[in-house]
Amino acid sequence: MARDERGVTAQSEDFAAWYNEVVFKAGLVDRGPAKGTMVIRPYGYRLWELLQSEIDGRIKATGHENAYFPLLIPESYLSREAEHVEGFSPELAVVTHAGGKELEEALVVRPTSETIIGEMMAKWISSHRDLPLLLNQWANVVRWELRPRMFLRTTEFLWQEGHTAHIDEGDARRETMLALDLYHEVARDLAAMPVVAGEKTPGERFAGAVATFTIEAMMRDGRALQSGTSHYMGTNFATAFDIRFTGESGREELCHTTSWGMSTRMIGGIVMTHGDDKGLVFPPRLAPHQVVIVPITRGGSAAVEEAAQQLAQRLRAAGVRTHVDARPQLTPGFKYNDWEMRGVPIRLELGPRDLEAGTAMMVKRLGDEGKQAVAIDSLPTVLPGILDEFQEYLLARATKFRDEHTRVVDTWDEFAAAVSTGWALALHCGTPACEDDIKAVTAATPRCIPLEGDPTAGACVRCGAASAYGKRVIFGRAY
Ligand SMILES: [Zn+2]
Numbered sequence: 124m125a126r127d128e129r130g131v132t133a134q135s136e137d138f139a140a141w142y143n144e145v146v147f148k149a150g151l152v153d154r155g156p157a158k159g160t161m162v163i164r165p166y167g168y169r170l171w172e173l174l175q176s177e178i179d180g181r182i183k184a185t186g187h188e189n190a191y192f193p194l195l196i197p198e199s200y201l202s203r204e205a206e207h208v209e210g211f212s213p214e215l216a217v218v219t220h221a222g223g224k225e226l227e228e229a230l231v232v233r234p235t236s237e238t239i240i241g242e243m244m245a246k247w248i249s250s251h252r253d254l255p256l257l258l259n260q261w262a263n264v265v266r267w268e269l270r271p272r273m274f275l276r277t278t279e280f281l282w283q284e285g286h287t288a289h290i291d292e293g294d295a296r297r298e299t300m301l302a303l304d305l306y307h308e309v310a311r312d313l314a315a316m317p318v319v320a321g322e323k324t325p326g327e328r329f330a331g332a333v334a335t336f337t338i339e340a341m342m343r344d345g346r347a348l349q350s351g352t353s354h355y356m357g358t359n360f361a362t363a364f365d366i367r368f369t370g371e372s373g374r375e376e377l378c379h380t381t382s383w384g385m386s387t388r389m390i391g392g393i394v395m396t397h398g399d400d401k402g403l404v405f406p407p408r409l410a411p412h413q414v415v416i417v418p419i420t421r422g423g424s425a426a427v428e429e430a431a432q433q434l435a436q437r438l439r440a441a442g443v444r445t446h447v448d449a450r451p452q453l454t455p456g457f458k459y460n461d462w463e464m465r466g467v468p469i470r471l472e473l474g475p476r477d478l479e480a481g482t483a484m485m486v487k488r489l490g491d492e493g494k495q496a497v498a499i500d501s502l503p504t505v506l507p508g509i510l511d512e513f514q515e516y517l518l519a520r521a522t523k524f525r526d527e528h529t530r531v532v533d534t535w536d537e538f539a540a541a542v543s544t545g546w547a548l549a550l551h552c553g554t555p556a557c558e559d560d561i562k563a564v565t566a567a568t569p570r571c572i573p574l575e576g577d578p579t580a581g582a583c584v585r586c587g588a589a590s591a592y593g594k595r596v597i598f599g600r601a602y
Pocket of ligand 1: 551552553554557558583584585586587588
């Protein structure tokens with residue numbers, strides 16, 4: 124009913140079906156032939172490139188350098204850190220044969236690169252003068268997925284992984300928070316995702332980390348999406364890979380290391396934070412096309428086509444990513460629906476009568492202003508500001524949604540009701556058995572202990588034991 128040729132199942136009817144349809148129909152992604160793999164199509168990849176270049180600039184501005192490490196890692200490397208191998212074993216893809224022969228030692232396709240980078244750090248660091256060592260890698264990683272979902276959980280995905288080595292705990296922990304702040308800023312200012320920054324409970328930590336920090340976003344179905352993580356490893360990996368330095372005193376000491384990552388999962392996060400019944404809504408700062416011009420040329424009007432191309436040139440010169448939809452075989456109405464579904468923030472319609480009046484009809488992807496006639500000559504000046512306003516509107520709307528779906532709860536009934544539609548802020552005893560019990564009954568897990576939470580004491584919302592963290596924990600169902 125809520126579906127037509129270019130339409131999608133209404134988000135409000137079936138969120139999961141909506142997501143699965145919209146990412147394919149909008150041309151973001153296609154299925155790869157191997158189970159759980161995805162092809163990122165140009166429209167999706169452009170979004171990734173925009174996000175990537177913004178993250179990369181921030182990583183470099185904070186003193187990190189990019190490098191590249193091999194995809195294949197000797198299997199024995201993973202076993203050197205006991206928790207790490209235990210955590211990743213179920214997801215590993217392992218190469219046992221190559222060159223027509225069985226390999227003497229199997230090779231793991233990297234699920235993450237702490238081990239191989241740790242091995243190299245041990246080689247490159249000898250003195251305190253070599254520290255801090257601040258590295259980042261842009262790469263693909265493979266984690267075998269039994270229940271894949273495009274962008275959210277795929278067997279292969281793209282990401283950046285920062286890996287750093289430091290002289291002491293204080294310096295490494297500062298780095299961990301610097302990366303977390305960077306992700307917080309990227310999510311908020313570019314993706315318009317009002318994330319909550321916090322620490323993971325011990326049961327949700329990265330395998331091998333002393334502390335894991337996360338930014339958690341709320342999707343429009345009330346579920347949480349872990350959108351970036353930053354880990355303080357203590358000396359766990361330094362011990363496993365012998366990453367040592369000679370201090371000023373001449374004594375040999377272990378480095379403290381960190382790692383942190385943000386991935387193509389963010390694309391799924393953007394889709395599920397802003398999309399609606401009509402399809403995608405892209406935040407202007409990451410939209411592949413910020414503006415699409417649809418020339419209305421019934422009977423074919425070269426003048427209109429030309430005016431559309433000229434306007435596009437002027438907008439591009441003003442820094443606006445502009446696309447002209449000149450597909451001759453399609454009606455303007457089809458194009459309007461198509462670009463609405465594909466999430467373009469602003470559409471400009473340009474027909475012969477508009478051209479005579481020196482105006483174009485502007486339609487925003489969201490809002491109730493309808494069509495507005497805007498003077499063509501003013502567009503290069505006014506559109507950047509209109510796009511900024513649209514960006515702010517999306518952040519405000521998502522923040523309001525999150526706040527309306529987050530409840531401070533003290534009883535189990537309130538807790539169960541809150542996590543059925545969003546997040547619960549509750550006290551918890553911190554025991555894994557109690558976390559498991561909550562998950563079994565409600566499917567909710569502890570998302571994070573918010574950094575900005577107020578100190579609160581009391582009893583665990585589930586078992587009544589004393590709360591472990593001195594503040595409330597966010598619980599929610601998660602992707
Ligand atoms: Zn408990």
